[in-house]
Amino acid sequence: MSKTKGASRTSASGHNLARLTDLYATMVRIRSFEETALQAHKASEIPGPLHVSIGQEGVAAGVCANLGRADRITSNHRGHGHALAKGAEAGRMFLELFGREGGYCGGKGGSMHIADFSVGMLGANGVVTGGIPIAVGAAQGLKMLKSEAVVVCFFGDGAVNRGPFLEGFNWAALFRLPVLFVCEDNGVAAFTATASVTAGPGVMARAESLGVTGLSVDGNDVIAVDAAAAQLLADVRSGGGPRILHARTYRWTGHTSTDAAAWRVPAEVAAGKAGCPIARLRTTLSERGAKDLDTIDAAAAAEMAACRATAHAAQWPRPSTAFDDVQDIGAVRHV
């Protein structure tokens, strides 16, 4: 049993209405965050590229519901959901997206580099597969320090064709590290169907061949994700070594905010949207008599609208701060 604070061991399939409602609220907040961010980007309020995970919220929500604050996560370029689900503040995330003072990285990172070490979010990553070696190292460090915390490593299906995937899985299995790998499989890698560039039977077979076992679930069924993550994390926490959760999901949008996604097959998009993880849980919750769902929706929309407005009105970082936080010794001075 985990002793990590904050991680409820009640599995979602245990008819716990409160937990299901929490999962719903997390997903709605992620959706609302990203829809609001997309609008802000369209209105030229947000500079730079923005990768949203609309349609994939069930994975972040279901997995992170099983984590305590001391647990760590690493994320990828599509990481807003992971950060929010791990407890990062939407307001500071918006400030960062806008490149404003008070953002998580003081405006030095933006969407692709959001991190909140205070809640164990060790950072999004602009390099595909970049988070895998970092996650296994964090797990190794935690193990060395005799910590009970574990690490969750989120990555996309496109990440499995880079070398650090093989290295990191082998390494985690070899050293029996407390890490849960989560492959968020939306079927595409940027603009390309992952299956069209990936040989062999897929990520689970690759993981198993490297000594990492796990579960493959419908990632749009947040209850299934929650239950699988609970089971796998129990193994990880009890010293069983790494596990993998393969969550099949669907990305509704194009690759970045500027990609209109005209390349996507309409019937496929329609089918993907029909599997919306939020709508599915909403139906379940309604059937079970949950009443406050509209309130949750409205609260999330209001929260994100307020975050957007605040970020839009916020100060830019002082230009001289471009010189801060490079290194202690040998830092160049403000010119």
Add this chain to the structure above:
Amino acid sequence: MSKADATIEVTLVDAGRLAVQQEMRRDPTVWVLGEDVARGGLWGQYRGFLEEFGPERVVSTPISESTIMGAGLGAALVGTRPIIEMRIFDFVMCAMDELVNQIAKIRYMFGGQARPAVVVRMPHGMWRNSAAQHSQMLESWFVHLPGVIVVAPSCAEDEAGLMVSAIRSDDPVLFFDPKDLWPLTGTMPAGEIAPIPFGKARRLREGKDLTIVTWSAIVPKVSEAAASLAEQGVHADVLDLRTLWPWDEAAVLASVAKTKRLLVVHEAVEVGGFGGEIVARVIDQLGPSNVKIAKRLGAPRLPIPFSPPLENQIRVTVDKIVAAGLAAARA
């Protein structure tokens, strides 16, 4: 002789080993990972470590350079202080994303939330005809990279003192061991190894005729050349930079202000080498009219060949340094 004055004679490789051992004894969060480190490392840099510190802190890894580097970073992010052993410098090419995009950027990119307190050890340079993929010196690439400290010692005492500083540093330190000089012996104080601050050059010889700036494996040859130059009446002020970022610009400027003549000598390829930066800064800071000559001597822009006569052909030798020194002094 009092205990405080006692000295020991050590090889450069042992000086590094003693420094790491001292710091691992002092701080239980310091550990080392890399290929074959548990059997002592390729050159005995970690001899006896497994027995003393155990397999959790002396971790022989798979041949997975990306993950050796990246896992070192991840472990630093949760509060440990890893020494990342790259075995031979050239293999860092397999870990460039983790070093350049992750370690060097993570503090900045995340607005100061992360301190990647890692030491990346990369034994570099020509070594017993190891050919093109086991002999390179590309330290100038890394001086170009914001976010890191670049260390390149040339003697046992500096290897030890700079290693202590590197391990204690919260900044990521790229530590270029001069692998051809591993057996070189030197003298250092017995007992506690004191940290040597980054950015302070070592003066190897005092002179008024010419400033020679150098670092790493070529330093003993520069010393030999400087002695020969002195016999020929040219007295060189010789500075071993020891660290390339930060580098001791003040010491170099003061010396060239005195001698008016600068020669930078490095084993690395001359084109695009760090010598170019030194020459540019000196002329920029002192003004062209105050510098009579500023030259570089490095290797031609060639991969390192295998066969001894071919390797010797491109090598910076004592004779070449003497010739360059005489030319600079007489220009």
